[in-house]
Amino acid sequence: MTISRALKSFIPFIILSVIGFFLWQALGEDLRKIPSPLINESTPEFSPPNLLNPKLQLNKKLFLGHVTLLNVWATWCSVCMSEYPIFMDIARSHLVSVVGLDYKDERTDALNWLHEHGNPFNEIGYDESGNTGIDWGVYGIPETFIIDKQGVVRYKYVGKISRVVWEKTFLPKILALQ
Amino acid sequence: MKYVFLLCGMLFINSTFANATDLYSFSTENQQRQFNTLIHELRCLVCQNQTLAESNAGLALDLKNQIASKLRLGFSSAQIKEYLIQRYGETILYMPPLSKHTWILWFGPFALLLGGCGSLIFCIVARGSEARPG
Numbered sequence: 001m002t003i004s005r006a007l008k009s010f011i012p013f014i015i016l017s018v019i020g021f022f023l024w025q026a027l028g029e030d031l032r033k034i035p036s037p038l039i040n041e042s043t044p045e046f047s048p049p050n051l052l053n054p055k056l057q058l059n060k061k062l063f064l065g066h067v068t069l070l071n072v073w074a075t076w077c078s079v080c081m082s083e084y085p086i087f088m089d090i091a092r093s094h095l096v097s098v099v100g101l102d103y104k105d106e107r108t109d110a111l112n113w114l115h116e117h118g119n120p121f122n123e124i125g126y127d128e129s130g131n132t133g134i135d136w137g138v139y140g141i142p143e144t145f146i147i148d149k150q151g152v153v154r155y156k157y158v159g160k161i162s163r164v165v166w167e168k169t170f171l172p173k174i175l176a177l178q
Numbered sequence: 179m180k181y182v183f184l185l186c187g188m189l190f191i192n193s194t195f196a197n198a199t200d201l202y203s204f205s206t207e208n209q210q211r212q213f214n215t216l217i218h219e220l221r222c223l224v225c226q227n228q229t230l231a232e233s234n235a236g237l238a239l240d241l242k243n244q245i246a247s248k249l250r251l252g253f254s255s256a257q258i259k260e261y262l263i264q265r266y267g268e269t270i271l272y273m274p275p276l277s278k279h280t281w282i283l284w285f286g287p288f289a290l291l292l293g294g295c296g297s298l299i300f301c302i303v304a305r306g307s308e309a310r311p312g
Contacts, residue, residue: 032226037267044265104236130240137265139223139237 036137036156043151044135048125051102051110058099058125063151067177068097069170070145071121072138074105075113080142083160084117090166091120096174100124103133103141146170148177202246209249216245216255220262221272229272 038044046060062068071087073080091098100121102110107126114124127133136145139158146155155173157165204210214231220241222233230238230245241262248258262270274280 034223034269035267037264130237131244134240134244134265137267139266 032140033158034137034139036153038137038145038153039156041153043147043153046125046132046135048101048127048132051100051107051124051126054107054126058123060151062097062099062123063147064149066097066149067095067174068099068145068147069174070099070101070136070147072101072103072133072136072141072143074103074141075109076105077103077141079160081113083142083162084120086161086163086166087120088118091122097122101127101132101136103127103138104130144170146173146177202242204246204250212255213246213249216249216258217242219272220245220259221270223266223270 043060043063046063047057050056050058063070069090075081087098090096098121100123102124104127107128110124110126125132130138136143137156142158142160144157144161145153146157148154154177157169159165161170202213204213217231218229220230222228222230222235222238224235224237225233228238230242245258248261253261259271268275274283276284
């Protein structure tokens with residue numbers, strides 16, 4: 001067998017290796033996560049009623065002047081409830097302003113939860129219809145946004161914030177924005 | 179026996195053909211048609227292999243309500259799609275748009291198929307001409 005024939009017989013192997021590499025890469029990704037078009041844009045409209053006092057409305061000016069975490073949660077969402085302790089810790093650290101959006105929830109359930117487990121949020125919006133959520137591209141809570149001092153969305157995380165996620169993903173980004 | 183057949187036949191009356199868009203009423207037929215088209219062109223982000231038309235997920239119902247109310251307010255289909263793409267990105271389009279970024283996605287499989295067939299034919303012809311006696 002000549003050298004050129006031997007080399008040619010490697011071509012299918014090379015092609016398959018390249019395709020195999022992309023497969024291996026894709027298998028590691030959660031393809032259900034959707035990239036957010038809000039990144040590096042000013043925050044969308046944010047004027048839900050205040051959960052604690054529905055006669056008042058929140059305003060997106062609340063995101064200006066400090067780094068903010070906006071956490072979209074609900075009492076019916078068990079994963080949201082399981083990341084609660086970490087939000088209490090984040091609030092106690094006073095590192096960021098923590099704003100909550102109670103999404104498609106029963107107001108009384110939310111108030112009871114806060115009363116029983118404590119309130120880590122500076123402000124909480126009550127999105128009964130889910131329309132505020134639509135403005136923020138919410139599709140699978142819990143979802144948490146990092147918003148910088150100028151009110152620009154810098155990062156979106158879908159899923160539970162574990163301690164590891166907090167330390168490796170959130171903390172560096174937040175410190176860089178301070 | 180014919181009653182057995184009749185009963186079996188009744189099982190095939192497929193209730194999923196019942197048009198879920200009957201729940202949304204519009205003043206003009208044009209709006210109704212636009213709604214039907216839109217909900218088949220947009221993805222449900224909860225059950226991501228379904229269109230909004232097929233899905234009963236909470237978010238799908240919310241989005242259908244939003245689309246219906248925007249149509250009634252006079253928004254065009256293009257404006258409504260733009261509204262959703264602004265919030266959810268192009269993933270919300272069930273069919274990826276045909277752009278210079280996505281032409282590989284659209285034409286790649288066909289190109290690979292043609293390439294594969296081409297090299298197969300080439301191999302067969304080449305081997306055929308080798309086997310022919312000198």
